[in-house]
Structures are given as structure tokens and as C-alpha cells.
Amino acid sequence: MLIFLDGSARSYYIPAFLIHTPMHSFHYKNNELHCEDIALTHLAKKFGSPLYVYSKSTIINHYKKLDKALSGVDHQVCFAMKANSNLAVLKIIAELGGGFDVVSAGEIFRVEKAGGDLSKCVFAGVGKTSVEIEYALKKKISCFNIESEPELERINVVAKKLGLKARVAVRVNPNVEAGGHKKISTGTYENKFGIAFEKIRSVYARAAKLKNIEIYGLQMHIGSRIPVITPYLEAVKKIIPLVIEFKKKYPTFKTFDIGGGIEIVYNNALESGSSRWWDSTDARKFLTPAVYAKELVPLLKPIGVKIIIEPGRFIVGNAGVLLTNVEYVKKTGSKNFVIVDAAMNDLIRPALYESYHEIVPVQKKARGKFTADIVGPVCESGDCFAHDRAISKVGENDLLAIMSAGAYGFVMAGNYNSRPLPAEILVDGKKVSVIRSRQTFEDLIAGETLKN
Secondary structure: OEEEEOOEEEEOOOOHHHOOOOOOOEEEEOOEEEEOOEEHHHHHHHHOOOEEEEEHHHHHHHHHHHHHHOOOOOEEEEEEHHHOOOHHHHHHHHHOOOEEEEOOHHHHHHHHHOOOOHHHEEEOOOOOOHHHHHHHHHOOOOEEEEOOHHHHHHHHHHHHHHOOOEEEEEEEEOOOOOOOOHHHEOOOOOOOOOEEHHHHHHHHHHHHHOOOEEEEEEEOOOEOOEOOOHHHHHHHHHHHHHHHHHHHHOOOOOEEEOOOOEOOOOOOOHHHOOOOHHHOOOHHHOOOHHHHHHHHHHHHHHHOOEEEEOOOHHHHHHHEEEEEEEEEEEEEOOEEEEEEOOOOOOOOHHHHHOOOOOEEEOEOOOOOEEEEEEEOOOOOOOOEEEEEEEEEOOOOOOEEEEOOOOOOOHHHOOOHHHOOOOEEEEEEOOEEEEEEOOOOHHHHHOOOOOOO
16 A cells, blocks of 8 residues: 655555544535434434534544554553643543543643543643642643753742652754744744754753652654654654663653654545545545654664653644634625625634645535635634635535534634634534534623623
């Protein structure tokens, strides 16, 4: 089988169960888009729009694919919950045995409420406060991923106050460019994350002298939306000698956290009749769990430490869609606008990152196609989901599905223009659960006061 990486081809034997599984569980049946066994028109009628809909089977399948692919090495999958922190989603991951990559005390709180194992939590982020550090220590998380020398000193002070030892893994910045949008690059010296490769030995030497610090591992994370294996190989090969050295030098050194960032396919070509990712030309250019493991496990297994990975988008990205209703179709000069009831406050990725999301009709109708901007009602020119997109012709009250919205969708939503947040729905076969109720107008002003 040929796997395309940066335009090159290699031949690998890859088990069929790692390849011939759907990218997601959204599919057309009788010209109507379904999530698993549920018609999306049914959900929109019952729960309104805009509406986030998640497929439980897709979340489970993606987690298991990655977990199984890495079975050749001692490892722990720690879901990067910043991608989607709904309690029901976290519960699914916890029941699969997953840990969590957290970046705030609030995320630790969510893991606990979802029934997650706090001893499988790694705490990342460049700005951990003393209050958050104390909270994490009391909750007995697994490890802090250290982003700076001042943070290391602060954690030592807080741990001393509590009479505890804090496990740490220093985040090394390998100065490897992962490609992609500059706002999601994290592995070069131009970014705010991590400690420079050249300084890492001195930081560990300092950590070893701090009485309330336990050196537990080494961490790296080079960025998000990485479609090929090359940057991972470059970074891992650069860091492995440090891991071997530190394992010999520090008796408590147990882990190597290689981060996350595997890209997903945003152009599913769903409307053309297939939801099978292996049929997609775009998909065949992207990194699969099988190739990821095939290349990395032989490098990682000999070093004899537990490997931690932090996937987020890969597990939940293709598992969600944002349903939106067409309010108006407007023509200005030679340009068409499809005005929908979802907006940039519901899904900010296109406005913030210029990100592409496939947008398809929930009901296929024989109307032909036209080119239009798909825009929301918010009073910003940037409130646009697609520019000059060739789409099926639509009319008022038609439903559209913005695909691959399960990651960095609802979690980044806000109340700009005093718009209530949408509901979130989880589909499990024929079962439908409201996992977050739609905000009301009263919810919008909760906590505010007229006092001055």
C-alpha cells in the first residue's frame, strides 16, 4: 500500500483494521445526512440551530486506532482536552482508559467531574498561577510540563508550602518547524512555548537541586495540524539522546512525552458520495496512525521509558458538525451570499485561522451549484465560514452542516453580539443525548448586576 508523505511514496504493510475504518460516522442515507443512525434534520427540528452534533462511535474509533497503533511501546494517550472539554466527551475518553493533557485548573476540575483519572493528567501551559499549581498538587495529577525556569522555581515553592514533591517534565523546544498556520506553530524559538534545546541540560541540573521537585520525564510538542511524519522524526531523533542521558542521570526519570498535533482531513468530499477517508485524494496525503507508529515506535521502544502522546483534534475533530439554518440568500452585484444563523462566535476557526471546513447540505436536492460566500449574522466582515465556495444551491430554511467541527469549535465559542451559545448533542447509534443545553437570554446576563 502506498502512503504519500510530502509527495513521496513508501510501501508498508498496514493492518486493514487501521485503514479501512470510516473517518467519521456522518453519511448520506436517502439523500439526507445522518450522524450514525440519526437524521440531522430530526435533530435540528427538535433542538434548533445552530447545533453541535457529535458522533460517539467516531470518538471511540479514533482513540482506539491511535492507541492500538502504539501498542508496540509502553504508552499513555492523554487527550488534549482543550480541543473539546464537554463532560460527556471526557467521560468517553476516561472509560477508554485515556489520560488528559490539561492547561488550567478548570480543566482539571472538568476531568474530575467527568470521572477521569487525575493521576493520568499532565499539566501544560506557559502561565500556570500559584493557585492553579496548588490545586493541581492537591488533586495529585501525574506531572507538570515545565515551560520556563521561573515556573520551575514557583512550583518548587508551592510544593514546599504543601509539604509535597512535584513531578515535572521540562518542555524542550527542539526548534523544529512543523509547518502550517503561524498561530498554531509551537516548536521553534519564535514561539512562547518551552525551553531552548541548548539550555535544557542546565535546567535539569537546576531541577535536580530543588528539594520539592521530582524529575519525571521530558516533554516536547512541535505544533498542530501536522500532516506528515517528517517533523516528528526530526524532533524525536534530536531529543532521544537527551532522554537516554537523563534516564541514566536521574533515577526518577520515567517518561518521554512526544506531544500531539496529528492533522485530520477537513475536506472529506462527503457530498460526492463517500465518507470513507481512504477514498479521499486529500486523505491519502495525510499521516495515519499506522504510519505514525511504524516510523516512531522503532525509535522509541529501545529507550525504555513510557511514551506519552497528547492527541486532541485527531480524536474529536471529525467527530463533530455544526448544523446551521440558511436565513437568506442575497445577491450583491456579481456576488452571492448565503447568510446562516451560525456565526464566528459559534465557530471561530475560519475567522481566526482562515481554516477550511467542508460545508454540505443536510438534504441533497437537485438544484445544481453556485458560488457564494457563506456568512453569519455577526456585525463583522470576518464573520465568514467560506469565501467564493462552490456549493449546492440552497434556499431559505435549508440546513447546512459545517463538517469537522468537533475540535476547537464549541470550546472557543463566545457570546459576542449577545448571542446565546448553541446546544451540544451526542449521538450513540439511535440514542440521542443533550450534553449541553442551549443558553437562554437569562443565562447571558447571569452574574451581572445593575449596581454601580
